[in-house]
Amino acid sequence: MPFALSELEHPIVQAPMAGGPSTPALAAAVSEAGGLGFLAAGYKAGDAVRADVEAVRAATGKSFGINLFAPPQPVPDALAVGRYARALAKHYGQSGTPRHDDDGWEEKLALVAELRVPVVSVTFGCPDGSVVERLHAAGIAVWATVTAPGEARTAEAAGVDALVVQGVEAGGHRATFDDTAPVDLGLLAALQLVRAVTALPLVATGGLATGSSVAAVLAAGAAAAQLGTAFMLAPESGTTPAHREAIAVDDETGLTRAFTGRTARGIVNRFQREHTDGAPLGYPDVHHVTAPLRAAARERGDAGGFHLWAGQAHALAEPLPAAELVRRLAAEARAALRDAGG
């Protein structure tokens, strides 16, 4: 039997956070504590993904998940991406080269099937029915990440086992299938609208930081809450020191395409302020354009120069070990439901 959410001791899923914050240690700690930990395959080579999966398995016998990026949409205006690259190069004295790639989609699909990772979630689009069947044949539960009821219908038609419903409060990339027509549903609105079109199990994500917010999404009908930013200060997370500092301060977040060409939420910093208006649509091409600039900023500890992905409630994140956070969130959620129900 593939993994089912009802198997979890605690209805807490750790969100996959590509680009550093997700680590095997974090995923293993969350799963071992009774939640569901997640690896992020995005941006990684196949060998690194395999090593991550093996590292989780060495640390826990519990179920865990891995997230894959669906192949990207075509870039609507390659000239605009080129102009953006030249403008950044002029401004910063360097920039990367636009490149359109699919993050090794087929290779990673084959890999997760071979490794029989218990849960595979997909973001940035819906896997085809044939892909879902292939993963099912390997005993894998398949989740799609959706932001609106139309996407939920598409994913259900493809045969997925559960939906991650992402509200606009979420940090990092919006999961919207078609980023040229972004939607901006808040999490509670999205949960209601998605529930109206499907009976699939829902995992709620976006701006959840406290046990009472976990209780809220369970009351709204979700089977589990998925938290990303809340885990970014855990010692097991790979979050950089500059990013950790930014998360702890209550600065505003905003949506931007400046870093990757795809809409994402980050704490508003210098780069985001200066380039959000001029940034074109075009993922992952723009990601490759800004990558060297961001790497350089990260290296010199300049929090103004790279993406500070964070959800709207980031200021409530606490630097707790992941297992402690899982248990605390679950206990607080139970108490909140008791209080509200009684």
Next chain:
Amino acid sequence: MPFALSELEHPIVQAPMAGGPSTPALAAAVSEAGGLGFLAAGYKAGDAVRADVEAVRAATGKSFGINLFAPPQPVPDALAVGRYARALAKHYGQSGTPRHDDDGWEEKLALVAELRVPVVSVTFGCPDGSVVERLHAAGIAVWATVTAPGEARTAEAAGVDALVVQGVEAGGHRATFDDTAPVDLGLLAALQLVRAVTALPLVATGGLATGSSVAAVLAAGAAAAQLGTAFMLAPESGTTPAHREAIAVDDETGLTRAFTGRTARGIVNRFQREHTDGAPLGYPDVHHVTAPLRAAARERGDAGGFHLWAGQAHALAEPLPAAELVRRLAAEARAALRDAGG
């Protein structure tokens, strides 16, 4: 003793909806059913407000509330408002004249104090401590509408009794104190962040349409849920037929200043699509500019030509009598909390 939320039989507040949808019949039906009905004083002359209050009192002995608009901010760029007015006049052959007024703030304060309306909520800013004291002296409970934790701190310092926490999902005007620096917190994120800075009772609003969403905000720590759009199809509401039709269809909503010069959420229609980008900040000046155009469109039943205020979950609104909706939401919320807690 002024009104306290714990007196409610059902934790359901009907949102004040200025400009037509709120009626004495709607407020009375909600209060009589065990929720808290609300009148909207905005845009109305003092005599009409007095008549509304008397009409509610003739229909129910239960508590109810009334909402006042706080005096507006100065218009940052009057020339831009003038340009917008001229552009609309050219496009439509008519437009109103920009006018800066305070919606009769002092007159309405005196009136609600005289009439001892049980609850007075304020939107678009925070009442001064002296105003709160004056209303308290008349036995009135005072609520402030907030969208972010900073506003919550300001309102608590002014001595208010409760906070209406409005998420970005909400239909109609954003309650943001300073519309030149809008925030966009989703409801669940806002509830967590506001709760972190105050122990005041919270009333949650924004995109709530179902009993499970009511349960969600109660689990998140709110004392009650406030619903607006959900009541707009009730027979007791003054919603126009064209607006009712639009609410029932699952078209997208968006934020715009095109109609009033203040950020508000409406179902995206022709006017909103054509004028959102060019619309200046400047409330209520722009409201007066577009008023004749909107009145004309409303008269000819043209849903493309006036503001279709609606929250993000509007497609889930049902044409039920208000009392039935209150009872159903409360029963569904109780069941949802039971299910999630057990």
